[in-house]
Amino acid sequence: xxxxxxxxxxxxxxxxxxxxxxxxxxxxxAQDKTPLQFGLAMPxxxxxxxxxxxxxxxxxxxxxxxxxxxxxxxxxxxxIVLDTQADPQLGIQAANKLISVEHVPAFISAWSAVVxxxxxxxxxxxxxxxxxxxxxxxxxxxxxxxYTTFPLADxxxxxxxxxxxxxxxxxxxxxxxxxxxxxxxxxxxxxxIFTKNxxxxxxxxGYDPNASDWTGLLLKVRASNPDVVHIQGLVADTPQVVxxxxxLGLNMTVSSYSAIYxxxxxxxxxxxxxxxxxxxxxxxxxDPKVADYVTRWKKATNRIPNGxxxxxxxxDAPYLIKDxxxxxxxxxxxxxxxxxxxEMLAIGTFNLPLTGKTTMSADHTVNKPVYLVQVKDGKxxxxxxxx
Amino acid sequence: MLTPIIIxxxxxxxxxxxxxxxxxxxxxxxxLKINGAFNFAQAAMMTAAFYAAYTLVGIAHLPAWIGFLGAxxxxxxxxxxxxxxxxxxxxxxxxxxxxVFIFTLIVSEFVAFIAMLIFGSYPTTIFSSLLWPVTLVxxxxxxxxxxxxxxxxxxxxxxVFLLLRFTRIGQAMTAVSDNAELAELYGIKRERIFLxxxxxxxxxVGLGMFLxxxxxxxxxxxxxxxxxxxxxATIMGGLGNLAGTIVMALVLGIIQNxxxxxxxxxxQGFLLYAFLFAAIxxxxxxxxxxxxxxxxxxxxxxxxxxxxxxEA
Numbered sequence: 001x002x003x004x005x006x007x008x009x010x011x012x013x014x015x016x017x018x019x020x021x022x023x024x025x026x027x028x029x030a031q032d033k034t035p036l037q038f039g040l041a042m043p044x045x046x047x048x049x050x051x052x053x054x055x056x057x058x059x060x061x062x063x064x065x066x067x068x069x070x071x072x073x074x075x076x077x078x079x080i081v082l083d084t085q086a087d088p089q090l091g092i093q094a095a096n097k098l099i100s101v102e103h104v105p106a107f108i109s110a111w112s113a114v115v116x117x118x119x120x121x122x123x124x125x126x127x128x129x130x131x132x133x134x135x136x137x138x139x140x141x142x143x144x145x146x147y148t149t150f151p152l153a154d155x156x157x158x159x160x161x162x163x164x165x166x167x168x169x170x171x172x173x174x175x176x177x178x179x180x181x182x183x184x185x186x187x188x189x190x191x192x193i194f195t196k197n198x199x200x201x202x203x204x205x206g207y208d209p210n211a212s213d214w215t216g217l218l219l220k221v222r223a224s225n226p227d228v229v230h231i232q233g234l235v236a237d238t239p240q241v242v243x244x245x246x247x248l249g250l251n252m253t254v255s256s257y258s259a260i261y262x263x264x265x266x267x268x269x270x271x272x273x274x275x276x277x278x279x280x281x282x283x284x285x286x287d288p289k290v291a292d293y294v295t296r297w298k299k300a301t302n303r304i305p306n307g308x309x310x311x312x313x314x315x316d317a318p319y320l321i322k323d324x325x326x327x328x329x330x331x332x333x334x335x336x337x338x339x340x341x342x343e344m345l346a347i348g349t350f351n352l353p354l355t356g357k358t359t360m361s362a363d364h365t366v367n368k369p370v371y372l373v374q375v376k377d378g379k380x381x382x383x384x385x386x387x
Numbered sequence: 388m389l390t391p392i393i394i395x396x397x398x399x400x401x402x403x404x405x406x407x408x409x410x411x412x413x414x415x416x417x418x419l420k421i422n423g424a425f426n427f428a429q430a431a432m433m434t435a436a437f438y439a440a441y442t443l444v445g446i447a448h449l450p451a452w453i454g455f456l457g458a459x460x461x462x463x464x465x466x467x468x469x470x471x472x473x474x475x476x477x478x479x480x481x482x483x484x485x486x487v488f489i490f491t492l493i494v495s496e497f498v499a500f501i502a503m504l505i506f507g508s509y510p511t512t513i514f515s516s517l518l519w520p521v522t523l524v525x526x527x528x529x530x531x532x533x534x535x536x537x538x539x540x541x542x543x544x545x546x547v548f549l550l551l552r553f554t555r556i557g558q559a560m561t562a563v564s565d566n567a568e569l570a571e572l573y574g575i576k577r578e579r580i581f582l583x584x585x586x587x588x589x590x591x592v593g594l595g596m597f598l599x600x601x602x603x604x605x606x607x608x609x610x611x612x613x614x615x616x617x618x619x620a621t622i623m624g625g626l627g628n629l630a631g632t633i634v635m636a637l638v639l640g641i642i643q644n645x646x647x648x649x650x651x652x653x654x655q656g657f658l659l660y661a662f663l664f665a666a667i668x669x670x671x672x673x674x675x676x677x678x679x680x681x682x683x684x685x686x687x688x689x690x691x692x693x694x695x696x697x698e699a
Contacts, residue, residue: 047606050509179653205647208656210612212603215400216647219393236510236604243517248396248528268517 035078036071036325036335038318039098039107041114046085047236048111050264051307055110055133056081058311061296062318062353072325077318080104088117099125105340106324108317110310112136113181119146127337128344132317133310135257136185140364145341149320149358150313151368156257156279157189157232159370159386164228164255164277165197167384174203174226176217176241178233186257187232194230202226211237214244221250228253235259239268246272253277261373261380262306273375277383280371282309282355284382289354309371316352323350389648392526397645403533404602405640406540409633410595411613412620413547414588416632419621421564421584425484428469428491429617431498432589433610435461436596438502440513441605451601454513458600459593466589469494470582478581495611502607510604513597517604536598543594544633547587551629556583564627619663623670 040059043052059079067076080102082094091114098107099121109115110133119142122129131139131148135156139148164170173194177183183206191201202224205217218241221229229245229252231238238260245254246269255277266273283290290312297305305311324344325335333339349359358366372384411433418426439461444454473494477487519530551557562570563580571577599605599613620639624631639659647655 045503045507047510049507179656205652207652210656212599213400213404213644215404216397216644217652219396220647223390223393236606239517240604247519247521247530249521249523267515268512270516270518272518 033071033073033075036075037078037080037102037104038321039094039102039104040079040081041084041091041094041098041107041109041118042081043086043111044081044083046087047234048086050235051310052084052086052110054305054307054311055314058305058315059108059318062315066318066322072322073329075325075329077322077325079318084109084111084114086111086114088113091115091118092121094118095121095129099127105335105337106130106321108132108314108321110134112139112185115139115146116142116181119143122146122337125337126341128340130317130320132313136181137189138181138185142364145337147344147360147364149317149360149366150310151281151366151370154189154365155367156281156370157186158193160255160257160277160279160372161190161193161199161230162197163372163384163386164230164253165194165199168228168253170194170199170228170253172200172202172224172226172228174221174224174229175201175205176203176214176221176229176231176233177206178209178237179206180209182234183232187230190230190232207233207237207241209234209237212240214241215248218245218248218250221245222248226252228255230254231256233259235262235265239265242269242276243272258307258309261309263304264306266375266378266380271378274378275375277372277374278380280309280373280382281368282312282371284308284371284373286382287354293354312354316355316358319352320344320350320358323347393648395525395527397648398641399527399529399533401641401644402637403530403536404644405637406536407595407599408613408616408620408640409540409636410543410591410598411617412624412632412636413544413629414591414595415614415617416621416624416627416629417547417591418584418588420627420629421560422474422581423484423564423567424474424491425488426469426491426588427488427614428465428473428494429588429592430495430610430614431469432462432465432592433596433613434495434498434502434607435465436593437461437513437600437605437610438506440597440600441506441511444513445511445515451514455594455597458597459590462589462593462596463586465498466585466592467582470585474581474585475578495614499607499611506607510606512602512604513600519602532598532602536602539594539598543591547591547629550587556580560584615663616659619659619666623662623666 040056042056043049044056063077063079071077080098082097084091084094091109095118098104106128108130109118110131112134115131115134116138118129122145123143126145129146131146131150133150135150135152137152137154139146139152175187175190177187191204195201203221203226207214207217231241231254233241238256242254253275257279258281261278261280285291285294294304324340324347327343327347328335328339344360349357352358370386371382372386373380374383415426415429418424436458439457440454443449443457444451473490477490519532521528521530551561559575560580562575563577567577620636621632624635642658643655646658
């Protein structure tokens with residue numbers, strides 16, 4: 001009898017201990033409560049999918065990391081991913097599905113043309129669209145329900161144009177831009193800032209998005225004798241423009257923006273890429289957190305992500321959403337787009353794991369340091385941090 | 388701005404880059420002339436040719452000549468499938484031309500979709516590097532790609548016209564293009580001629596796509612965009628006029644490249660559509676270029692039949 005009593009007591013203690021452990025672990029599991037949904041509309045196919053897929057991967061890791069640490073007050077985050085192919089029409093369809101079918105209070109999108117196309121849909125439905133990666137200056141003027149966590153073209157192109165005109169002492173710039181949303185607005189920003197800082201724009205020309213030869217355009221550039229050529233294109237055309245430049249003997253400094261800041265660009269151009277300057281809107285490998293993040297990529301995929309800075313922002317975006325959800329839950333607010341917007345603006349400044357402090361300004365912009373990188377000895381290396 | 392150096396460079400590069408445009412246009416025009424089909428499925432042949440070469444050279448790292456054979460094989464397979472499983476069946480059913488055209492559109496989109504599923508849609512080239520070595524000839528930069536592209540295109544054109552002018556099968560092709568029913572009455576097997584025409588077109592497309600893909604980045608839907616050029620050159624050169632098509636492809640190539648020296652570059656892409664619009668509205672029979680009779684002479688079915696009998 002005594003033995004039975006002792007066994008029962010030990011069993012009871014073991015059960016109590018187990019229960020204690022279970023209760024202690026409960027916040028970290030984040031599985032029992034209703035999931036908190038948000039959307040992610042990105043190009044998973046199409047010409048931009050190389051970037052889109054890596055950005056989705058980064059956001060998925062963030063959601064996993066958040067849920068592994070207990071989610072949002074025990075609620076797991078649930079991210080619904082839809083493909084836009086970077087196509088405005090498909091973007092609208094994705095937004096409609098996220099709003100009408102999935103009933104999310106907020107969703108993430110990217111690519112300027114897509115963000116612009118979606119904005120009226122988000123405004124009508126009063127659902128927050130968080131642009132993460134698109135950089136058209138127009139994004140700041142798309143209405144009450146489109147915000148960006150990513151500095152707009154004004155920021156990195158302004159910094160680059162000023163740096164080239166002042167620090168590098170370039171006096172004559174030629175600007176080539178793809179004739180679409182990505183190219184036109186940013187090219188104008190470069191032109192304005194370079195001129196304002198004492199430089200002269202000696203050639204300013206757009207090209208067709210379907211072009212495969214730029215000889216005539218580049219000969220005009222050569223005739224204008226610039227000491228720097230800024231190319232505001234896409235990943236499909238910019239390497240070809242640079243290749244033809246070098247073949248035609250145009251060996252002056254070339255700059256572009258974060259779209260070319262990847263290894264594939266270096267592989268395609270080899271030594272012709274040497275000296276090319278690009279922008280980056282997120283810290284590089286010198287930051288320990290970014291270094292860890294890149295190590296994670298290398299372990300998982302044996303490579304660094306395409307468009308590293310963009311993926312850093314995509315990794316951070318679910319953390320911002322988590323903070324807003326937490327605030328909404330704390331204030332017992334319904335999970336609507338209107339409340340999401342209200343809480344997001346009330347919080348104002350978010351401390352994000354990779355890209356650091358982000359303040360959502362009332363004018364729909366964010367301001368962050370710009371990192372300038374240059375190809376040296378076949379590698380991208382940081383040459384300046386412009387605040 | 389218009390210095391002799393710039394004009395010479397634009398003309399040279401336009402001549403070189405027109406090579407693949409000429410091959411695509413000639414292939415399209417040939418099938419239209421002889422088979423009477425508005426073959427938009429040529430885009431599918433182009434897509435298959437590029438990705439076959441890319442698989443062999445870009446992924447498997449095999450030598451370039453194997454990639455070239457792969458491009459030819461890829462194009463041929465698509466051409467044979469389109470002809471034997473598509474065009475032939477539709478002809479037997481006496482399907483309307485519009486229906487045949489829709490079929491070719493679907494084939495091109497279908498193959499582009501399959502290519503996207505298999506290879507993704509990131510732009511790529513057959514060779515890993517975009518750079519070709521450059522030699523300065525006087526003041527003109529001549530890349531290592533230019534000369535082989537021009538010479539192989541000239542050779543391909545010569546072979547096609549020699550085939551049409553001097554071989555019996557070529558004469559039969561011309562007879563079928565004049566009047567297929569009549570040609571058949573005189574013993575010419577038109578189904579065989581249609582098949583041969585598709586094979587010739589496939590060879591031209593295979594070569595053209597190998598040249599294009601070794602110089603420019605390609606995505607699964609690139610070929611569909613390129614088809615607009617081939618159609619424009621065919622219409623403006625005069626439907627069924629092979630020499631006219633070649634000349635127009637060359638002229639359009641030069642205009643596209645050189646136009647930037649005269650008009651704002653934003654309008655460069657618009658030019659092709661403007662010319663196409665003007666040609667369809669004002670010149671439905673194309674610009675009346677003199678037909679190159681010595682190379683594509685008109686041959687009557689009777690003449691081919693008589694020759695056949697004589698040789699028998």
